[in-house]
Amino acid sequence: MDVDPRSSCFPRLGSAIAPSFKVIGALDPTLIWRVTVLLTPGTVRLDHGRKQPVKFLQPQSPHRQAEPPASTTVENPALRVGTGRASAHHGELLQGVFEDEHGRLHRALLTLPYARQQAVATFWPRQQPGIGTRPAGRSKSARAAHLTLQHLGISGIGGDLTIESTIPIGHGYGSSTADVIATIRAVAASAGATLQHASVARLAVAAEGASDAIAYGEWALLFAHREGAVLEHFGREFPPLEVLGFRHMRGQPVDTLRHPRARYDSGEIELFRVLRGLACRSIRQQDPRLLGRVATLSAKINQRRLRKPSFDALTALANEHGAFGIQVAHSGTLIGILMDADEVMRGNRVAALKKSLAGAGFGDFTRFAIGTDGARNP
Incomplete structure (x- = not known):
């Protein structure tokens, strides 16, 4: 297979590099690969939450499904019932260890999106601290809710979290990450806030230790799943x-x-x-x-x-x-x-x-x- 060094995916490394590369072995990983590549990863922007006065709207009964609130950021948001959604994925197209622009190695992956299955989280704010979940035992999602409130500068506030999901658990669909990201979006929506994709991803990693690139939807990118950072946007x-x-x-x-x-x-x-x-x-x-x-x-x-x-x-x-x-x-x-x-x-x-x-x-x-x-x- 010829690889064109003029492509931005294989930038030129200097005059010592031949005008074209040959990948030896017909893409067989057991053979030697005679090609060198140097790639320039993308960068990540983060937003930062501000401390804001907190007001409450009377939540509806948690036995009814709430409509998602508007996602527009407002100066003085009132906490209300918030809903968030996140899709599954179907494993990965690529996963391994990759360099950043400084030559440091990171575990990263290219996720295969699977939008048919989804998790939906509904957050019911209350003035008492602590996060309750239904189903019980969703500790990662409860932590994600707490971290999101903290990120938004909201303290002394708790809530009840309901998670509904069609995503099977434990087979590689990203079920726990979908729960966590849906939760982060629900809490942000409750405050009338809009979070950048990068912030959602970093919060998800903080909540569960590792996260797939579900926060970025169907974008094609190389994602450091234990750091919540994008190594390269394709x-x-x-x-x-x-x-x-x-x-x-x-x-x-x-x-x-x-x-x-x-x-x-x-x-x-x-x-x-x-x-x-x-x-x-x-x-x-x-x-x-x-x-x-x-x-x-x-x-x-x-x-x-x-x-x-x-x-x-x-x-x-x-x-x-x-x-x-x-x-x-x-x-x-x-x-x-x-x-x-x-x-x-x-x-x-x-x-x-x-x-x-x-x-x-x-x-x-x-x-x-x-x-x-x-x-x-x-």
Whole structure:
């Protein structure tokens, strides 16, 4: 594969660099990669909450669903019932260790958005401190509510938090992060405040220790999930892809915070530098096939940390059906086969593919699209 060094994803490193690069090994991570890339990550802006006088509006009964209040920032907000929402994701397209502009390494990921499943949080403010949750035991969300009030400069105030979610727990959909981000948005809405995406992400990491890039919606970016910071914004939407998602029916839910952190060797870190550049190129040039190959390689590397059953058979099956590649939840059980969105519309091969997967013990199928107009969710 030729990599054009004039692309901003692979900036020129000096006169010693040849006019084009060759990636050796047909994207096989077990072989040597003879390419060097230097990427310039983006920056993150943060907003800062101000202390403001607090007034209350009488909340409605918590047994009724509140309408989301307006998201306009006001000078002297009255606390009222606030509602926030957040979507799930379907694992990652890329996850590993990447450099910032100072050469420091950060764990980071490129999230695959999955808007069909959502969490909705409703915050009912009260003048007594403390946060109650329903369902009970949502300690991460309660902490997120407290931190958001603190961030907004509001003290001595508590509330009751109701969370409703359709997102399955423990398989890589980002259920706890969706709960936390929906909570942050609900509390901010209660104060009539608007928070920047970066602030929401940092609050989420503070509340639960690690967070996916759900706060940024469907933006394509490399996100340091244990710091709540953007390493690089790839500058465009995802290229058009149809995703057939599933998991092995014997797979057990994974506690992401208790799961051991992946340790990568120097060769893998060099490979991640290449994959980062290729991911950037695939998004900026709207090349879904290249993005599928990046995702497959990232999934292969992850097999050394959290194995997916029958992975080699899955990649062969994907190739047989003309798919672009495979993506996984790197700390969950989810798997997705990435297909050409337009080709799926013309000739639907999904039924035969699902039948083969079901025969191999896979199930819980879902199908969705990204990077398309009127994304289909059959």
